Amino acid sequence: MDKSFLIPLSRRSFMKLMGAAAAGTLLGSSMETGQAVASSTTAMNFTEAELPVIFNADVCVVGGGSAGTAAAISAARKGAKVVLVERGISLGGLATQGCVFPCMPTFVDGSDTPYITDLNKRMESQGVSPSLGIDTDTYYGGGRGQYVPEYLALVYDEMCAEAGVDILYNAALVGTVVQDEKIVACVIQTPEGLAKISAKVFIDGTGDALLARFAGVPAEKGAESTGRNQPMSLRFEMGGIDVKKVFNFFQKELHDDYTHGKFVTIVEEALKEKRAPFFEFAKWKKNEKFFKDGVARGEVTEDDIVYIQAFSIPGKPAVMSMNCPEIPPLSFSATDAVSSSKAVSFGRRMMRHLSAFFIKNIPGFEKAYISREASMLGVRESWRIRGKYYMDVEDYTKARHFPDAVCRTAYPVDIHDVKLNLFEKLKKGQYYEIPYRALVTNERSNLLVVGRCASGSFAAQASFRIQPTCMSMGEAAGIAAAWGLKNNVAVNAVEWDKIPANERSYVSEG
Numbered sequence: 001m002d003k004s005f006l007i008p009l010s011r012r013s014f015m016k017l018m019g020a021a022a023a024g025t026l027l028g029s030s031m032e033t034g035q036a037v038a039s040s041t042t043a044m045n046f047t048e049a050e051l052p053v054i055f056n057a058d059v060c061v062v063g064g065g066s067a068g069t070a071a072a073i074s075a076a077r078k079g080a081k082v083v084l085v086e087r088g089i090s091l092g093g094l095a096t097q098g099c100v101f102p103c104m105p106t107f108v109d110g111s112d113t114p115y116i117t118d119l120n121k122r123m124e125s126q127g128v129s130p131s132l133g134i135d136t137d138t139y140y141g142g143g144r145g146q147y148v149p150e151y152l153a154l155v156y157d158e159m160c161a162e163a164g165v166d167i168l169y170n171a172a173l174v175g176t177v178v179q180d181e182k183i184v185a186c187v188i189q190t191p192e193g194l195a196k197i198s199a200k201v202f203i204d205g206t207g208d209a210l211l212a213r214f215a216g217v218p219a220e221k222g223a224e225s226t227g228r229n230q231p232m233s234l235r236f237e238m239g240g241i242d243v244k245k246v247f248n249f250f251q252k253e254l255h256d257d258y259t260h261g262k263f264v265t266i267v268e269e270a271l272k273e274k275r276a277p278f279f280e281f282a283k284w285k286k287n288e289k290f291f292k293d294g295v296a297r298g299e300v301t302e303d304d305i306v307y308i309q310a311f312s313i314p315g316k317p318a319v320m321s322m323n324c325p326e327i328p329p330l331s332f333s334a335t336d337a338v339s340s341s342k343a344v345s346f347g348r349r350m351m352r353h354l355s356a357f358f359i360k361n362i363p364g365f366e367k368a369y370i371s372r373e374a375s376m377l378g379v380r381e382s383w384r385i386r387g388k389y390y391m392d393v394e395d396y397t398k399a400r401h402f403p404d405a406v407c408r409t410a411y412p413v414d415i416h417d418v419k420l421n422l423f424e425k426l427k428k429g430q431y432y433e434i435p436y437r438a439l440v441t442n443e444r445s446n447l448l449v450v451g452r453c454a455s456g457s458f459a460a461q462a463s464f465r466i467q468p469t470c471m472s473m474g475e476a477a478g479i480a481a482a483w484g485l486k487n488n489v490a491v492n493a494v495e496w497d498k499i500p501a502n503e504r505s506y507v508s509e510g
Contacts, residue, residue, distance in 0.1 A: 041213035046175045046187045051196045053185070055083040055166060059481045060186060060199035062173050065093025066467045067451030067474035068205020069156055070115050074478025074505070075203075076163035080485060082478075083166045083197055085173065085188060088375070091156035093207065095467060096149040099235035099374040101321050102311055103130070103145050104466040107410035108431040113505040115475040116468060119155070126151045128315040148315050168197075173206065176214040182446045183215050201446045201481040201491055205474060208335075209383040209453035217441045217449075218386040221335045223417070223458045230462070231329040231416050232340070233307075233378035234347030238355060239319045239371035243312050245364030246320075247279050254287040283308040294357050303328050304353045307416065319371060325350035327377075329417055334382040343377060380416065380452075380465060387455030388492065389437035396432050396463050397423060404496040405433030405508040407472035413462045423459065433508055434464060436496035439477055445490040448477040475505045 057080075061072040064086030072084040084091070094100040112120075120130050130145030160167055174194065175187040185196040204211035209219050222229050250256040283291050283305060291305040307326035313319050325347055332343035351373065358365045394400070396413060410431040413423040426432075438455040439448050449455070450473040452465040464470075476496065483499050484491045501507045 041210075041219075043214050043216075044175050044187075046177050046185075046196075047179070049187075049194075051187065051194055053198050054190075054195045055168070055197045055199075057081045057083045057166070057197065057199045058485055059083075059201045059203065059478070060085065060197050061203040061205055061478075062186060062211045063093070063205030063207060063451075064088070064091040064156075064167070065205055065207055065451060065470070066095060067207075067470040067477075068093075068203065069160075070471045070474030071203045071205055071448070071450055071478040071481070072165045073159050073163045074115060074475045075201075075482045076160075076165045076478075078479055078482030078486075080201075080478075080482040082164070083168060083199070084160065085168050085171045085186070085197065087170070087172045089169045090149075090153040091160070091167070092147070092149065092152050094376065094378060095147050096153045096156075097374065097376045098378045099149065099237060099321055099372065100323075100378055100467070101146045101148065101313060102323075103147065103468050104411055104414075106408070106431075106466070106468055107412070107426070108408055108429075111408050111431070111468065111472070113407060113472040113475050115505065116471055119159075119471075120145070122155045122159070123147060123151060126155065130314075146311065146314055148313060151315070173210055173214070176202075176211065178215055178444070181444060183211075183444055186211060186214075200485060201448070202444075203474075203477050203481060204385075204447065204449040204453065205451055207379065207382065207452055209385050209449060212385050212441065212444070212447060212449050212453070213383065215444050215447060217443050217447070219383045219453075220386065221383045222381075223415075226417075228329050228417060229334040229382060230380035231307075232327045232332065232334050232343055232347070232380070233323065234325060234327065234344065234351060235374045235378055236322050236351050236355070236370055237313070237316075237319055237372040238322065238358065238365070238368045239316075240367040240369050241318050241320055242364040242366075243279055243317065243320070246281065246362060247364075249363045250281045250287065254290055256281060256284060256287050279312045281310050290361075294361065299360065300353045300357045301350075304350050304357075308354070322351075322354065325354055326416065334377070334379045340377060340379075347377070348373070381458065381461055382453070384453050384458075384461055385441060385449050385455050387438050387441050387449065389435050389455060391434070391438050391454070391456035391460040391464065393423060393457060393459035395460060396426070399426055399430045399432050401433050401508055401510060402435040403508060403510075404436040405506065406436050406439070406476035406496060407469055407506050408433050409464060409466070409469045411463050411466050411469065413459050414465075415459065415462045434469065434473060436476065436480065436494070439473060439480075440492035440494075442492070445492045448481060448491055450474045450477045472506065479503065479505055 059075045059082045062085045076082040090096045128148045171188045177185040294300045309323035333339045408431045410426040412425045451470040
């Protein structure tokens, strides 16, 4: 190893670091009854560690998922020098590494911010349009679509290159350096060893609020009533499928109550034109017996069939992506390192059960095979920060709007744990907004937090966690970071509604 990447520590300094780390495990803040479990994070004190600085940037974004990538590109487009840290080797997070291809609809017109519009046009130029042409009477607004991962990863690389974003792949966050209420550097593990990245503004796009937690920002996890996280998934693809036969089986033999009306017409027209149609099957009430019979025969377990959903993929005419299996939340936790690791092996076994069941029982799957496994767990919810504004479920149910809103959505409170109460979907035309204040904290003046780990309750997060909303949050954070630097305003003091309207990605209609 290059000596420049070794940490020169005396025994005394090492003991100081370990003492600080031990103290971090004991300093969890207490939360009043009724709130989700407060979370403390073990952190090393890297203040005096002599580590090489491999980037000195205006903005450092940690996490290259939907939100983080949008933040990095948007900040760079506004003139900031940006470095984007990603622990994998592709941008997109769950959309690329987790095989979460479909973007759920926001259920409201006008929600696509400029970044999303640009991304969709670029995907169309690759010949894999995200638009699915689904009946807008059912999906009113929000552009539900799919991003094919192999194309999306390439488009993200190209967008970063055009904007001048430096991407650092294979780099895992291990700590921060904080001085005078600011993060002055983050510490990363690279193939060469430990190193620092210095920046003026930091954006947490980790999904787990890891950067924020390392920097001492209060965070919480799990449901208020149970302390449990939402269940995880481990998605996969199957190839060698005759999609037409699968469609006919679910539509004509099982009378699937999802494949109806104009949706059926869309699929049938695509099949006649020999195009790969968008088709989805799932376990619904009318076909539930089909899956339960598989349990009775011992081909699958009750856990295996709790949640079954599959989508055809644009550009892959004989392939379907499986939005399953869903890993039992009573057995595994997204916020427990050992538990989440065991969930991978458990999910892989579930995957084999389901694939064998599909091959044996669904016409069109006779020659099918597993063609791809996700390279990361599908985590719906883990840690969430406590920011300047804390979104609650009433923001959704009362369709609240904010002067400093960065985006809009009406996506329902989508809690997969069936033992928790659900909330009614907003009416057509109604929506709520995400305020900029939910992306910033009181504790760190130069930190923005975007994506599923933004500030909000368990139920609120179950709505704002979808990819389009996360992208728009990231886009706004990048714009605000660059604007704050140009105007010498700390990002947690930026008033989004005071930025000129033509420089914002979203302007609230009030």
